[in-house]
Amino acid sequence: MEMKELWVEWRDRKIRAEVIYSARKTMSLEVNSEAQVKVRVPRAAKDNQIRDFVEMKKCWIVEKYLFMKRRAEKKERLPVPDYVENPELEKEYRKHARKRIEEQAAYFADIMGVRYGRIAIRAAKSRWGSCSGAGNLNFHWKLILMPPEILDYVVVHELAHRKQMNHSPQFWAEVGKILPDYKRRRQWLKEHGSSV
Numbered sequence: 001m002e003m004k005e006l007w008v009e010w011r012d013r014k015i016r017a018e019v020i021y022s023a024r025k026t027m028s029l030e031v032n033s034e035a036q037v038k039v040r041v042p043r044a045a046k047d048n049q050i051r052d053f054v055e056m057k058k059c060w061i062v063e064k065y066l067f068m069k070r071r072a073e074k075k076e077r078l079p080v081p082d083y084v085e086n087p088e089l090e091k092e093y094r095k096h097a098r099k100r101i102e103e104q105a106a107y108f109a110d111i112m113g114v115r116y117g118r119i120a121i122r123a124a125k126s127r128w129g130s131c132s133g134a135g136n137l138n139f140h141w142k143l144i145l146m147p148p149e150i151l152d153y154v155v156v157h158e159l160a161h162r163k164q165m166n167h168s169p170q171f172w173a174e175v176g177k178i179l180p181d182y183k184r185r186r187q188w189l190k191e192h193g194s195s196v
Contacts, residue, residue: 003047006054008037010062017061019050027053029061035068037061059111060180067149090141097121097144104155105137112178114162128193129154131161146193153185 008015017037027045030038041050054061098121109116117136124130130138137158143151156178164171175182 003050006039006051008054008058008061008065010058015061015065017054021045029054029057031061031064031068033068033071035065037065057180059178063149063152063179064181067147070147093144094121094141097139097141100144100148100151101139101155104152105159108152108156108159108178109162112156112159112163112174114159116159116162128189129158131158131165133165135162147188150185150189153179153182153189156182 002021003019005019006017008017015037017039019039019041021041021043024040024042026042027050028040030040032038039050039054041053098119101121102119105116105119115135116131117134120136120138121141122138123142124138124140127138128140128143132138139154139158143154156175160171160174160178163174172182179185
């Protein structure tokens with residue numbers, strides 16, 4: 001009997017994935033605008049092959065699912081605080097930025113098999129993040145105002161510099177291993193980053 005669904009477990013959440021068989025030769029994943037996960041597989045695919053494929057892509061599935069879930073719930077809108085005139089509000093945002101960025105840096109560094117030094121939260125004029133030769137990471141506090149998947153992109157970007165201190169094809173391959181849709185996130189940052 002063909003597998004009809006499987007579950008992706010992440011923290012305390014279970015994400016349902018629908019398995020769709022067809023006359024195709026390869027497996028593919030889709031997370032549609034309603035946050036529904038679909039696994040398209042060849043008719044001859046075995047259950048263990050499908051599970052292994054989904055497990056290998058688990059990080060991408062979770063990221064894409066959460067992104068689409070937030071969009072479906074219309075929670076992607078950015079706040080527009082008057083932080084320029086309110087240093088206390090900016091201080092609060094910086095605190096939240098540090099907590100979130102430290103959590104995500106630890107999470108992704110473990111997956112990527114890299115180490116880093118200290119993390120600094122700054123207000124750089126031209127960079128959202130940077131990585132020094134010594135492995136210290138710097139992030140702009142305004143990342144906390146962006147959708148979580150954009151913050152994650154910047155974190156993964158800087159952690160990838162722990163393997164490649166450049167922007168070579170090898171560097172982007174490291175980013176792509178963790179975030180296959182990094183180009184979309186990168187484009188979002190180019191288009192919307194200046195408005196935050």
